[in-house]
Amino acid sequence: MAREIVATNLDLHTGVCIKLLGDIPPAAEHFRVDLGKDYLNIGLHFNARFCHLNENKTIICNSIKGGVLGNERRVKRFPFVPGNRVEICITFEGKNFKVKLPDGYELTFPNHLNLETINFLSTSGDFKLRTMNIN
Numbered sequence: 001m002a003r004e005i006v007a008t009n010l011d012l013h014t015g016v017c018i019k020l021l022g023d024i025p026p027a028a029e030h031f032r033v034d035l036g037k038d039y040l041n042i043g044l045h046f047n048a049r050f051c052h053l054n055e056n057k058t059i060i061c062n063s064i065k066g067g068v069l070g071n072e073r074r075v076k077r078f079p080f081v082p083g084n085r086v087e088i089c090i091t092f093e094g095k096n097f098k099v100k101l102p103d104g105y106e107l108t109f110p111n112h113l114n115l116e117t118i119n120f121l122s123t124s125g126d127f128k129l130r131t132m133n134i135n
Contacts, residue, residue: 004124012118031127079103
């Protein structure tokens with residue numbers, strides 16, 4: 001069952017680390033984590049696709065400016081397993097977003113929107129958020 005959690009007015013600055021702990025259901029198709037200014041301006045669109053839109057075991061990273069998708073980056077490393085609990089750590093580094101995956105691998109995605117603060121976070125799809133820590 002897809003679910004969405006949205007947090008606004010966060011005022012998170014460079015150096016902040018967001019740790020998301022959640023459960024992936026056994027029949028998962030995809031989930032996403034978005035960080036940015038608002039729904040239409042996303043600095044990091046992180047989309048883990050188990051089997052969704054003709055993509056299998058692929059992570060798609062992208063940005064959204066004014067509701068328009070930018071140039072995506074595809075990552076074939078896929079440490080997510082349906083039926084498991086996972087932790088994802090995202091660090092806002094100013095010029096980049098650094099995402100630490102559950103297997104310890106880190107990927108970096110540029111801050112194409114040149115955001116100075118993160119005010120919006122959402123999780124949606126096949127990811128049941130258990131805890132969120134902001135450091």
